[in-house]
Amino acid sequence: MRNIHCLNNISNFGTDLLTNEYSLTDDPAQAEGILVRSAAMHDMDFSPNLRAIARAGAGVNNIPLDRCAKEGIVVFNTPGANANAVKELVICALMLGSRGIVEGIEWCREHAEDETIAKDVEKAKKQFAGREILGKKLGVIGLGAIGAQVANAAVDLGMDVYGYDPYVSVGAAWRMSSAVHHVTELDELLSTCDYLTIHVPAVEGTIGMIDEHACSVMKDGAVVLNFSRDTLVNNAAMAAALASGKLHAYITDFATPEVMKMEHAIVLPHLGASTAEAEDNCAMMAVRQMMDYLENGSITNSVNYPALDAGPLPTSGSRICVLHENVPNMISQIATAFGEEGVNIENMVNKARGENAYTCIDLNQKMPYDEVKQRLSGIHGVRRARVL
Template identity: 60%
Template sequence: MYKYHCLNPISGVGLEEFTENYAPVSTPDTADAILVRSAAMHDMEFAPELKAVARAGAGVNNIPLEKCAEQGIVVFNTPGANANGVKELVIAGMLLASRDIIGGISWVQENEEDGNIAKDAEKAKKAFAGCELQGKKLGVIGLGAIGVLVANAADHLGMDVYGYDPYVSVDSAWRLSRNVHHATNVDELYEQCDYITVHVPALDSTKGMISRDAIGLMKKGVVVLNFARNVLVDEEAMVDALVSGHVKHYVTDFPTPEIAGVKGAIVIPHLGASTEESEDNCAKMAVKELMNYLENGNIKNSVNYPDCDMGLRGNNTRILLLHHNVPNMIGQFTKILARDNMNIADLTNKSKGKYAYTMIDVDSEVPEGVAEELRQVNNVLRVRVIS
């Protein structure tokens, strides 16, 4: 029986994916797996039994990834599960910035007691008219699950779409509309586009990428949208650009004291993935990732260990080794198994940065003594045996 603990409320639709071999526990102390959304985990102490953490969402800033990796805890996220919800809000953000819908609604509310409101509205509406999206240039920075959906949707709206992503995956490239222009550098987007939306993770290389210099390259009257991570934008530079009028609107899903209330800023209270459908999809994906790892040892969508898949275990015993990515680890593993007369039916090894994962199928039981020998190998972080 596997045990799981939810640090945040997790969609019941997702939790229903667990089979009868899984049971919830009230604390993480005895859990094999943790499901989390936004709860901060950096100060948590992890129990020896904890094998995996699944983030029901894409961002993992609330999880200590290296600390988990060093303890042999695999951290999963759910890329793409909430992509449609974010895409729809990005499109809504562009519409809010192009047509002064918010200003028009506010005018109606302010004049709700006006007996001639219909007639007066005809005079007032020109102040909120705005422009259409069709024919405008949109720059999409980052062509992952969300960026591709935004680019394709904008193309369907008749926008001239430019995409930039030096690390675009084969899967994303296949799903991207052929009408999207592939920019060779991000400056091309800054210089040419009327709307710019950013969809990249918060890494050391991307934090503050929408900088004062980047904004300086943009057209006067540009609209910038940020539904990815707050730290991607230099907010001081953005406030200055809004005040000067260089940036017409900054549409963001991240309220901060610096940006809230600034003229031209359209600030949304982090609603991007806050739809019932997104939460259901993220929970279902997270549960399936955990079950596949706990039962078969397969890793898919991990952020601290490499993806690795040997399919269903079948009748073999599966040995799973999480370790540092250093030379001669496989040689040491196979030497121990050979010394104990264990036949290897299948083996795979993958690495990701400092960490690696080895999966070995053997056609016999694994004595505890052998498992302990493997644990004692230098640079091994965790050994699991599934039979």
Template identity: 55%
Template sequence: MYKVHCMNVIAKAGTDKLGDGYELTDKLEDADAVLVRSASMHELELPEGLMAIARAGAGVNNIPLEECAKKGIVVFNTPGANANGVKELVLAGMLLAARDISGGIQWVHENANDPEVAKKTEKKKKGFAGTEIGGKTLGVIGLGAIGVLVANAARNLGMKVLGYDPYISIEGAWNLDHHVRRVNDLDTLLEESDYITIHVPAMDSTKGMIDAAAIGKMKEGTVFLNFARDLLVDEEAMAAALESGKVRHYVSDFPNALSVKMKNAIVVPHLGASTEEAEENCAVMAAKEIRQYLEEGNISNSVNFPKIDLGPMKSESRLAIFHKNIPNMIGQISTTLSSIGVNIANMSDKSKGEFAYSLIDAESHIDQEVLDRLKAIEGVYRVRKIQ
């Protein structure tokens, strides 16, 4: 019986997918796997028996990835599961920036008790007039699951769309509307777009990428939308651009001490993936990832270990071995197994950065001696017998 601990409220549609052989536990120390959304795990002491963490969402900055990797704890996320919810909010953000809808609604609330409100509306509405997004140019930085949906939707709304992503996947390229013009350098997108939206992960190479120099290349009066991570934008530079009018509006899904006080900023309380559908999709995907790994050792959508799939287990036993990505590890593993009479029926080894993962189907029973011998190999982090 596998035990799963939920660090946040996880949609029932997801926990129901765990099925027989699983039970939920309130105690982290008893957990074989963890389901988490936004709760921070950096300060926690991770139990020795923990094998997997699944983030019901895309970002994993709340999880200590390297520590988990060194303990052989697979960390999953759910890319694309909340993409439609984020896409729809990006479109809403563009419309809020194009027309002063929020200001108009606020005026109506403030004048709700005025018997002349209907008459005054006809005079006042000119103050909330805006522009249409049809015919304008949207620049999409990052053409992953969300970026592609945003680009395609904007095309359907009559916008011209530029896309920039030097690492676009084959799937992303196939799904992208053929009318979206892909550019090979970011400067072109910055210089030609009326609206710009960013959809890239927060990494050392992307943090602060929208800085004063990048903003300086934008059109006068550009609208910039950030529904990815606040760390991608140098918000002090953005505040200065809003003050000068270089940027007309900064639409952000990340309230913080600086963004909430910016002139002409439209700040949303982190609602990108806050839809019933997105929460259910993420929970279901996370539960399936956990089951696939715990029951078969196969890994998909991990952020600290490589993708690997040996299919359903058909041999006597299956071994999952986490180790450093260094020369001769496979040789040492296979030699160790051979020396104690274990024949390898099928094997796959993949690496991701400094970490690697071997999945081995053996034709004979695996006992504790085999596990101990493998664990004794220098550079092996963890050995798990699937069955």
């Protein structure tokens, strides 16, 4: 029986996928797998029993990825599972940034007790007049699962869409409408578009990317949407651009003290993936990926170890999964550990990702467990080995 612990409430659509080989436990120390959403894990001590952590969502800043890698714990996320929910909110934000919807609602509430509100609104509404998005230029920064869906939806709404992503994958390119213009220089996108929406992870090259320079090259009256990460936008630069009238509005899903003080900022309480459907999709994807790893050794959508399709388990024999450092001579040492016990390797697959690597070995015989495991554990750089 494999024990699974849920650090957060996880949708039943996900946990119901667990077969009779699994049991939910309240004790994380007994768990082979942990399902998590937003719970902070950096201060947690991990049991030697723990083999996998699956985040029901895309962001993994609540998980100590490097420490997990060194302890032989594979961390999964669920990219794209909540993409439709975020896409729909971004489309809503386009409307909020083009029409005086929020301001109009606030005016109505302020005058709710006025007996003449029905008459007065005909004069007042002029100050909330906006513009239509039809025919306007939208710049999409980042063309992953969410960015591609936003771009396609905007094309369908009649917008002229420009996309920037120097690392766009083949899969994302296939998913995108051919009507999306591919731009290779960020400044060209910023200076061309009436609306800009950001869909990139917060990493060294993207944190603070919307800075003073970026704001200065944007079109006068542009609208910036940020439904990705709050740290992608330099708050001081954005506040100055809004106060000066350079930018028309900033719409973000991240409420921080700095953003709440900005003029012409529309701030939402992190609603991007907060739909029942998105939570269900993320939970199902997280559970399936964790089960595939625990049962078959295959890795899909890990954020600290390489993807590896191990294929079906041997019908007779054993599969050995080794998590290790990505260093020279490692594969040779692993193979030698089997050879010295007279065990023939039928198939071996190895993948690496940065400093971390993963090797799956199929045997056509039962694994002489204690002897080979002892040899594997004696290899410097081997973090964890298990037999399936």
